[in-house]
Amino acid sequence: MTPNENPPAGSRKLLLAGLVVLVALLAAGLAALLVNISERKVEARVPTVRVVEITDETEDPATWGKNFPAEYDLYKKTVDMQRTKYGGSEAMPRKATEGDPRTAVSQSKIDEDPRLKTMWAGYAFAADFREERGHAYMLDDQTFTQRQVVVKQPGTCMHCHASVYVPYRKLGEGDLFKGFEKMNQMPYVEARKLVSHPVACIDCHDPKTMQLRITRPGFLEGIKALKASQGVPNYDPNVMASRQEMRAYVCGQCHVEYYFKGPEKRLVYPWAKGVDADKIMAYYDEIGFKDWVHKESGAPVLKAQHPEFETWSMGVHARSGVACADCHMPYMRVGGQKVSDHWVRSPLLNINRACQGCHKWDEKEIKARVEQIQDRFYAIRNQAMDALIALIGDIKAGKEAGRSDKELETARYLQRRAQFLLDFVEAENSTGFHAPQETMRILAESLDFSRQGQIAMRDPKFKPTVAVVAISTAPPGAPPAAAPPSK
Amino acid sequence: MPGGASLFGASALVLAALVGTAAGIGGYTFVYARGNSYMTDDPSACANCHVMQSHYDGWRRGPHHAAAVCNDCHTPSNPAAKYVIKALNGYHHSSAFTSGNYPDAIMMRPTSRAIVEAQCRNCHADMVAAMGGGDVSCIRCHESVGHLR
Numbered sequence: 001m002t003p004n005e006n007p008p009a010g011s012r013k014l015l016l017a018g019l020v021v022l023v024a025l026l027a028a029g030l031a032a033l034l035v036n037i038s039e040r041k042v043e044a045r046v047p048t049v050r051v052v053e054i055t056d057e058t059e060d061p062a063t064w065g066k067n068f069p070a071e072y073d074l075y076k077k078t079v080d081m082q083r084t085k086y087g088g089s090e091a092m093p094r095k096a097t098e099g100d101p102r103t104a105v106s107q108s109k110i111d112e113d114p115r116l117k118t119m120w121a122g123y124a125f126a127a128d129f130r131e132e133r134g135h136a137y138m139l140d141d142q143t144f145t146q147r148q149v150v151v152k153q154p155g156t157c158m159h160c161h162a163s164v165y166v167p168y169r170k171l172g173e174g175d176l177f178k179g180f181e182k183m184n185q186m187p188y189v190e191a192r193k194l195v196s197h198p199v200a201c202i203d204c205h206d207p208k209t210m211q212l213r214i215t216r217p218g219f220l221e222g223i224k225a226l227k228a229s230q231g232v233p234n235y236d237p238n239v240m241a242s243r244q245e246m247r248a249y250v251c252g253q254c255h256v257e258y259y260f261k262g263p264e265k266r267l268v269y270p271w272a273k274g275v276d277a278d279k280i281m282a283y284y285d286e287i288g289f290k291d292w293v294h295k296e297s298g299a300p301v302l303k304a305q306h307p308e309f310e311t312w313s314m315g316v317h318a319r320s321g322v323a324c325a326d327c328h329m330p331y332m333r334v335g336g337q338k339v340s341d342h343w344v345r346s347p348l349l350n351i352n353r354a355c356q357g358c359h360k361w362d363e364k365e366i367k368a369r370v371e372q373i374q375d376r377f378y379a380i381r382n383q384a385m386d387a388l389i390a391l392i393g394d395i396k397a398g399k400e401a402g403r404s405d406k407e408l409e410t411a412r413y414l415q416r417r418a419q420f421l422l423d424f425v426e427a428e429n430s431t432g433f434h435a436p437q438e439t440m441r442i443l444a445e446s447l448d449f450s451r452q453g454q455i456a457m458r459d460p461k462f463k464p465t466v467a468v469v470a471i472s473t474a475p476p477g478a479p480p481a482a483a484p485p486s487k
Numbered sequence: 488m489p490g491g492a493s494l495f496g497a498s499a500l501v502l503a504a505l506v507g508t509a510a511g512i513g514g515y516t517f518v519y520a521r522g523n524s525y526m527t528d529d530p531s532a533c534a535n536c537h538v539m540q541s542h543y544d545g546w547r548r549g550p551h552h553a554a555a556v557c558n559d560c561h562t563p564s565n566p567a568a569k570y571v572i573k574a575l576n577g578y579h580h581s582s583a584f585t586s587g588n589y590p591d592a593i594m595m596r597p598t599s600r601a602i603v604e605a606q607c608r609n610c611h612a613d614m615v616a617a618m619g620g621g622d623v624s625c626i627r628c629h630e631s632v633g634h635l636r
Binding site for chain 2: 013016017019020023024026027030031033034036037038040043044330331332333336352353356357358360362
């Protein structure tokens with residue numbers, strides 16, 4: 001400022017004061033930036049603080065959570081209920097009753113599609129079947145389902161509806177398999193008293209190393225049988241599986257097709273011939289197993305249960321080495337730390353992390369691609385369902401018209417096949433996405449068996465494309481017709 | 488006007504102290520944040536922020552690591568445009584990283600994609616010329632040449 005242009009002393013003071021404030025703000029901003037940069041540098045170093053001792057007896061996930069707060073916080077988020085187009089769950093408010101304190105449940109699938117009640121006529125699923133909720137609800141939703149009221153369930157159910165590793169070992173006095181066998185034979189309500197948590201940290205992690213670990217006897221025996229069928233004897237995933245395989249196997253501990261074998265209610269994964277639907281069907285035929293006798297048609301039928309692991313195995317993601325955890329528990333950043341997202345949920349609710357690490361399309365496009373697969377699946381699923389219901393109607397009418405069991409045997413066997421295949425993809429939780437082509441193939445097979453069944457009802461001389469296997473229609477609980485294959 | 492002069496002197500002193508402080512903190516921040524590394528072509532500079540570590544690791548394992556560094560593909564070859572883009576990217580990256588507001592699977596902005604496409608054609612001009620051009624994306628198929636995932 002030259003003396004000639006000297007502004008009045010007052011405004012000069014104001015200008016100076018303004019400058020002082022401005023520069024002070026700049027300095028403060030720079031200091032804040034400096035601190036932020038420093039924080040970002042520190043968080044890149046990933047400190048893990050071990051504040052509590054975790055042992056092979058530490059059942060409570062909250063204790064593990066003290067050492068692994070990021071993972072634990074995410075794990076707790078499985079209480080959230082959010083829909084996708086075909087899956088996910090929404091909280092339906094309900095009044096708590098004496099036998100069922102739940103104030104929210106998910107939508108009823110048998111009300112959404114009453115044909116399911118016909119498919120499952122005479123079986124507990126016709127009484128209550130709801131959309132699955134997050135991991136946090138697995139124990140409550142099993143404890144309070146109406147299926148418990150209709151049929152007395154065995155303790156076997158705990159295998160996958162509770163954190164069971166520590167309880168099994170306690171019950172078996174240190175022996176996991178002994179505990180498993182003991183709990184299988186207990187009534188559900190008795191076994192329920194021995195468990196306290198839904199699936200928890202210890203069910204998948206080694207407490208010493210945090211490495212993934214298989215703790216479920218059903219899977220250990222199932223994968224051993226499967227690998228033996230492929231020429232690999234004495235397979236033990238905890239010793240022989242790669243880290244990436246384990247990222248699918250830990251989920252395959254429970255997200256599988258299964259049955260309860262014999263009066264001891266041993267949980268068995270029917271994989272001795274292979275994991276595809278046809279091989280599983282052949283396995284059940286060979287041992288003459290049925291879940292129940294269909295109330296309307298009298299057919300010895302099977303209930304397929306959430307075969308996510310098997311279906312994923314048939315798909316292109318499995319073929320490319322992409323494991324369950326890659327999409328359902330994708331890596332995320334918490335500070336500078338890379339953690340796998342323990343908020344296990346539909347990848348459609350987490351497209352950026354779940355898909356865009358590999359697929360460079362925008363989120364809308366990725367979602368549209370998935371939903372296109374699901375729309376196509378759902379349309380054919382509905383046709384296969386109609387076909388099956390028509391076949392059941394035909395057999396029922398035949399039965400009521402007084403046709404003999406011998407005359408109905410072929411059609412009933414074809415219903416058994418059509419129904420198992422349809423239920424296999426229906427019970428599967430991806431609406432066809434895990435293996436789109438294989439799922440559509442299964443639906444086509446199901447449709448064909450329903451078609452053949454209806455022909456068999458009209459033409460006694462009709463020869464179906466598959467040999468009719470005689471399955472005992474003795475009341476449930478009676479021993480199966482044939483001896484189970486040796487392991 | 489001795490009174491006015493001393494007032495001006497005192498304020499100037501405060502201002503000088505503040506400017507000095509700001510410059511000092513700013514200078515230190517620049518050094519601490521390895522600001523000068525951003526003027527170079529050194530790929531490790533891009534991994535100053537840990538968020539780029541996996542891309543940096545991927546580049547080291549990728550087929551182009553012997554032929555091209557980050558800047559060869561992600562900034563224009565024209566030196567003036569290069570520093571404009573560096574400044575723009577620097578602004579986007581640092582504001583995202585400072586606020587923490589960015590997706591875990593980082594996605595390219597359309598401008599960045601256009602630059603990469605142009606740089607492919609710049610180095611591989613002979614081959615591209617033989618192909619006759621058109622609206623074809625190089626990295627749609629050759630997506631892992633830069634960095635493996």
